[in-house]
Amino acid sequence: MKNLLMEKVVSLCKRRGFVFPGSLIYGGLANTWDYGPLGTCLLQNIRSLWWERFVTKRDDIYPLETGIIMNPRVWQASGHTASFTDPLVECKVCHQRFRADHEVPESGDHKHDLTEPRSFNLMFETHIGPVEDTSNAAYLRPETAQGMFVNFKNVLTTERPSLPFGIAQIGKAFRNEITPGNFIFRTLEFEQMEIEYFVHPEHWEEAFESWKESMWKWLLDLGVKEENLKWRAHAKDELSHYSKRTEDIEYEFPFGWGELYGLAYRADFDLRNHSEKSSEDLMFTDPATNAKFFPHVVEPTFGVNRTALTLLLDAYTEEGDRVVLKLNPKVAPYKVAVFPLVANREEIVGKAREIYNGFRLRLSTVWDNRGNIGKRYYAQDEIGTPWCVTVDYQTLEDKTVTVRDRDSAEQIRVKIDKLLEWFSEKLK
Ligand code: GAP
Secondary structure (H helix, E strand, C coil): HHHHHHHHHHHHHHHHCEECCCCHHHCCCCCCEEEEEEHHHHHHHHHCCCCCHHHCCCCCCEEEECCECCCHHHHCCCHHHCCCCCEEHHHHHHCCCCEECCCCCCCCCCCCCCCCCCCEEEEEECCCCCCHHHHEEEEECCCCCHHHHHHHHHHHHHHCCCEECCCCCCCEEECCCCCEECCCCCCCCEEEEEEEEEECCCHHHHHHHHHHHHHHHHHCCCCHHHHHEEEECCCCCCCCCCCCEEEEEEEEECEEEEEEEEEEEECHHHHHHHHHHCCCCEEEECCCCCCCCCCEEEEEEEEHHHHHHHHHHHEEEEEEEEEECCCCCCCCCCEEEEECCCCCCHHHHHHHHHHHHHHHHHEEEEEEEEEHHHHHHHHHHCCCCCCCEECHHHHHHHHHEEEEEECCCCCEEEHHHHHHHHHHHHHH
């Protein structure tokens, strides 16, 4: 039943233009996906809401946008060259590769004969310039975080922040995962929304607790069902090389509980190592006492694509023969659909066009005049459009339209000149 949910969501995503398999006309490329018009709107809404909440509305968080390719010394200092590895085993018969710390799926025709585990570095390597040799090797960043540590001093000198403060960034990260899969859950290329929150070393625990609350509330405000979420603390032996304490928010995906976001206490691991390896002074000077120290870091990290997957799975509902994506209106690709009841009455089509054109510039709005009204409602339900506006014969008499609600399927009449206000109120 649960895996059926994943199949249904994958199929809906492809059919309606949320997510397409990558490079499909060339037979695809495993574990790469492209986002269609609706998926692109969904991702953009997730990013904007996150940015508004954690950057724009806060005066203690500074935005940044750093390069995907960085000096390879960054990854030596950060510990990624040596430690960003997964244990890999390979079947000597079929040469399939698996993570040694995950259950190995059985093969139909043979028993896997596995090699001893060896460490496999997950960073994608590339070369700068025309000649490939070890001296010009570079990496696609496996996390956006390092761009923020490397620019720590630039932010200090240009913004002069006091502690605690954060640096935030949204951007792509790349990992040569051994076992990618489960649709857009684990891919080779993905996007992160990360904050490095710098605190006085004595205050990391309160910052950690406060971020736990903020991350949880963000998900509930997006409309994710609380019963599908839980916190899971990492055991000592599964902590990343930089972390002293990590807790993940897990979501109950159709394939089981899985990491959605992470919250890590990185202490002064990154600033101290970059300071040592670059010989730049990355300490903070307390203006009151002149004391110099490395601030400690609490890092909330959010996957954009895993957020999209969670929202789609969580919102997918079947009611009789109706499929409804009960997305929070704030993340829904379209907020409103506008229809003329009939296609052959000029005044009705004209009025509907007028409303559509007026809305389009203020709200994400879609036009539909195909098929009958019932079919149009179903088509909008399936992509999560919260409201449908229909212009009909009565509109010509009293300047009202029908507004139909996605979740209740109820219809009410609203005056045209009150419509925008009505929607704005609902979207607050
Ligand atoms: N800077 C810390 C860091 O990168 P992480 O737990 O390795 O921590 C952060 O990654 C988040 O990025 C995860 O919680 C998840 O949402 C997302 N993520 C990680 N690997 C991913 C992958 N292969 N595909 C899609 N999303 C991924």
